[in-house]
Amino acid sequence: xxxxxxxxxxxxxxxxxxxxxxxxxxxxxxxxxxxxxxxxxxxxxxxxxxxxxxxxxxxxxxxxxxxxxxxxxxxxxxxxxxxxxxxxxxxxxxxxxxxxxxxxxxxxxxxxxxxxxxxxxxxxxxxxxxxxxxxxxxxxxxxxxxxxxxxxxxxxxxxxxxxxxxxxxxxxxxxxxxxxxxxxxxxxxxxxxxxxxxxxxxxxxxxxxxxxxxxxxxxxxxxxxxxxxxxxxxxxxxxxxxxxxxxxxxxxxxxxxxxxxxxxxxxxxxxxxxxxxxxxxxxxxxxxxxxxxxxxxxxxxxxxxxxxxxxxxxxxxxxxxxxxxxxxxxxxxxxxxxxxxxxxxxxx
Amino acid sequence: xxxxxxxxxxxxxxxxxxxxxxxxxxxxxxxxxxxxxxxxxxxxxxxxxxxxxxxxxxxxxxxxxxxxxxxxxxxxxxxxxxxxxxxxxxxxxxxxxxxxxxxxxxxxxxxxxxxxxxxxxxxxxxxxxxxxxxxxxxxxxxxxxxxxxxxxxxxxxxxxxxxxxxxxxxxxxxxxxxxxxxxxxxxxxxxxxxxxxxxxxxxxxxxxxxxxxxxxxxxxxxxxxxxxxxxxxxxxxxxxxxxxxxxxxxxxxxxxxxxxxxxxxxxxxxxxxxxxxxxxxxxxxxxxxxxxxxxxxxxxxxxxxxxxxxxxxxxxxxxxxxxxxxxxxxxxxxxxxxxxxxxxxxxx
DNA sequence: TTGAAAGCGTTACCAG
DNA sequence: CTGGTAACGCTTTCAA
Numbered sequence: 001x002x003x004x005x006x007x008x009x010x011x012x013x014x015x016x017x018x019x020x021x022x023x024x025x026x027x028x029x030x031x032x033x034x035x036x037x038x039x040x041x042x043x044x045x046x047x048x049x050x051x052x053x054x055x056x057x058x059x060x061x062x063x064x065x066x067x068x069x070x071x072x073x074x075x076x077x078x079x080x081x082x083x084x085x086x087x088x089x090x091x092x093x094x095x096x097x098x099x100x101x102x103x104x105x106x107x108x109x110x111x112x113x114x115x116x117x118x119x120x121x122x123x124x125x126x127x128x129x130x131x132x133x134x135x136x137x138x139x140x141x142x143x144x145x146x147x148x149x150x151x152x153x154x155x156x157x158x159x160x161x162x163x164x165x166x167x168x169x170x171x172x173x174x175x176x177x178x179x180x181x182x183x184x185x186x187x188x189x190x191x192x193x194x195x196x197x198x199x200x201x202x203x204x205x206x207x208x209x210x211x212x213x214x215x216x217x218x219x220x221x222x223x224x225x226x227x228x229x230x231x232x233x234x235x236x237x238x239x240x241x242x243x244x245x246x247x248x249x250x251x252x253x254x255x256x257x258x259x260x261x262x263x264x265x266x267x268x269x270x271x272x273x274x275x276x277x278x279x280x281x282x283x284x285x286x287x288x289x290x291x292x293x294x295x296x297x298x299x300x301x302x303x304x305x306x307x308x309x310x311x312x313x314x315x316x317x318x319x320x321x322x323x324x325x326x327x328x329x330x331x332x333x334x335x336x337x338x339x340x341x342x343x344x345x346x347x348x
Numbered sequence: 349x350x351x352x353x354x355x356x357x358x359x360x361x362x363x364x365x366x367x368x369x370x371x372x373x374x375x376x377x378x379x380x381x382x383x384x385x386x387x388x389x390x391x392x393x394x395x396x397x398x399x400x401x402x403x404x405x406x407x408x409x410x411x412x413x414x415x416x417x418x419x420x421x422x423x424x425x426x427x428x429x430x431x432x433x434x435x436x437x438x439x440x441x442x443x444x445x446x447x448x449x450x451x452x453x454x455x456x457x458x459x460x461x462x463x464x465x466x467x468x469x470x471x472x473x474x475x476x477x478x479x480x481x482x483x484x485x486x487x488x489x490x491x492x493x494x495x496x497x498x499x500x501x502x503x504x505x506x507x508x509x510x511x512x513x514x515x516x517x518x519x520x521x522x523x524x525x526x527x528x529x530x531x532x533x534x535x536x537x538x539x540x541x542x543x544x545x546x547x548x549x550x551x552x553x554x555x556x557x558x559x560x561x562x563x564x565x566x567x568x569x570x571x572x573x574x575x576x577x578x579x580x581x582x583x584x585x586x587x588x589x590x591x592x593x594x595x596x597x598x599x600x601x602x603x604x605x606x607x608x609x610x611x612x613x614x615x616x617x618x619x620x621x622x623x624x625x626x627x628x629x630x631x632x633x634x635x636x637x638x639x640x641x642x643x644x645x646x647x648x649x650x651x652x653x654x655x656x657x658x659x660x661x662x663x664x665x666x667x668x669x670x671x672x673x674x675x676x677x678x679x680x681x682x683x684x685x686x687x688x689x690x691x692x693x694x695x696x
Numbered sequence: 697t698t699g700a701a702a703g704c705g706t707t708a709c710c711a712g
Numbered sequence: 713c714t715g716g717t718a719a720c721g722c723t724t725t726c727a728a
Contacts, residue, residue, distance in 0.1 A: 062413030
């Protein structure tokens with residue numbers, strides 16, 4: 001290959017043939033040492049390993065992908081908007097990357113903005129072996145494309161009709177219900193939900209609706225007066241919502257907060273208003289555990305297990321990839337409530 | 349190919365040969381139509397394009413990478429810690445992804461946790477054509493590895509010794525200085541910097557030290573009394589810092605805030621203390637523009653141009669890739685101050 | 697337990 | 713302006 005520019009960035013360093021030569025075996029043997037797909041004598045294995053080390057061999061990804069029809073890359077599709085809670089999204093991504101590496105895969109980042117054509121492109125060009133899709137809507141428009149993709153797909157979130165796709169998520173319906181139950185058992189009779197941004201509902205984001213449904217159903221079953229206040233992520237908006245809550249529903253003694261972005265503001269605003277938590281008002285959050293713990297007053301919460309969900313999504317994709325395909329699966333993790341002291345009994 | 353499991357996830361859909369046959373040309377012609385690397389008659393081009401459309405052809409990424417030594421993938425290395433401001437990191441990533449797509453590249457997400465070996469792996473296996481590295485430290489330990497990588501590398505951030513690597517960043521030294529200048533010209537004589545978390549300084553994160561240096565130098569040159577208060581991202585910590593500021597330095601009339609995470613808390617805490625902005629105290633932020641605008645009181649700020657920086661990083665990587673290599677480059681964007689009214693003259 | 701060799705789907709050179 | 717055809721580096725049969 002010729003040297004084209006000041007620096008040649010296109011040089012293949014070491015090939016499998018180099019390793020084979022150095023170890024005195026055939027290329028196929030090196031390949032099998034690497035893949036473990038057939039028995040190799042200890043003697044040979046060691047020689048090959050040593051040559052690999054010594055030469056600093058790394059298999060060429062393109063060649064491997066071409067020959068094996070496996071790219072060892074996982075595509076993760078994320079939203080790029082800011083109305084979605086960015087830190088939460090990143091927790092999912094981080095978990096996915098970590099788990100993917102355990103399966104010898106890398107993660108390719110796709111944005112929702114690329115649309116269906118992006119999904120098709122990545123799948124059809126065999127850039128990725130499988131896809132993990134986040135920010136799923138109840139009436140998910142990408143479903144037909146995803147189903148036609150001919151690759152494993154795992155949704156983090158559950159659309160109304162899964163259409164045979166694999167999904168994993170927190171059981172938000174149960175979570176909504178669990179919130180009501182917890183507060184009801186503490187004697188609360190009137191509660192309010194500070195929910196995600198109206199934009200999230202409007203878009204039909206899957207988890208928001210499911211949570212609200214569980215919340216409302218449980219409330220009506222238990223004869224609890226429950227109201228819902230979607231809240232954009234800003235201090236001012238939050239303050240307005242609180243005004244609404246306390247003027248329209250002066251009897252509210254418990255707040256359920258399903259909105260990570262305004263947790264901090266909520267606590268400071270409550271304290272500014274002279275409301276003690278939990279004496280004057282109980283606060284129950286739905287959020288990742290670290291976010292529940294990161295406040296002056298640690299929050300009782302239903303954990304959003306981002307690490308577990310991200311990891312599971314990858315595992316499920318891998319299982320499909322390795323033959324466990326066929327059965328579509330919808331996996332809903334049961335909500336776990338952790339009492340950190342921000343909820344308490346109603347004081348008469 | 350045999351059908352192994354319930355579903356066959358390993359089928360090559362359409363190849364360049366199929367397209368060629370359908371268009372009545374040779375595979376190489378199709379390839380050239382796609383790459384534009386040699387003149388094609390309008391007639392043929394159209395026929396080929398039509399066949400591509402009709403068959404839904406997408407070039408196989410592995411084959412393409414193998415033949416061309418180009419993966420059309422850009423690796424972006426990000427930190428996965430939470431002490432770094434996650435939304436800010438994501439703004440960089442988002443910009444990089446967007447710009448990468450314009451250059452027909454996808455983005456592979458690497459985490460800093462993978463360490464030097466991860467960088468070597470990705471480069472040596474030709475998974476990525478180039479690397480963008482974020483969260484750069486002043487004494488960046490990955491520098492030797494990166495330089496030996498034999499691929500274009502762009503750092504977002506500037507280590508003390510660039511060692512021939514290409515860097516792009518906001519000129520944080522100038523930014524620190526500009527903050528002082530702005531406040532000084534408004535008549536402030538004693539100011540305080542609420543900085544990033546101590547962990548960020550301890551790690552030697554490049555931008556933190558550079559900003560502080562500019563801040564201090566400008567202050568001493570102008571005979572302004574300036575103090576610095578690193579602050580972990582929590583309401584409580586912030587409150588403690590503010591206590592320190594106002595007890596130790598009661599004469600402070602201006603705050604420079606170089607810490608996106610506590611901006612909201614700062615504003616509420618100031619208002620809780622009955623301090624009017626900017627009448628009683630001026631607040632000058634260093635943060636992305638949307639974050640400066642997202643408050644009840646929009647903040648005068650030095651813009652952290654995340655979108656521009658992320659995009660530039662990709663552009664610079666592409667330029668290196670396409671022959672503009674050779675010259676290493678350190679590109680520092682000049683800080684721009686935008687007055688949104690949160691800073692004002694000192695009232696005597 | 698190992699080796700030889702046929703692909704995998706593109707690119708890019710060599711001819712025309 | 714176009715076609716034929718070696719690579720590219722690896723996996724995986726087929727044979728031994």
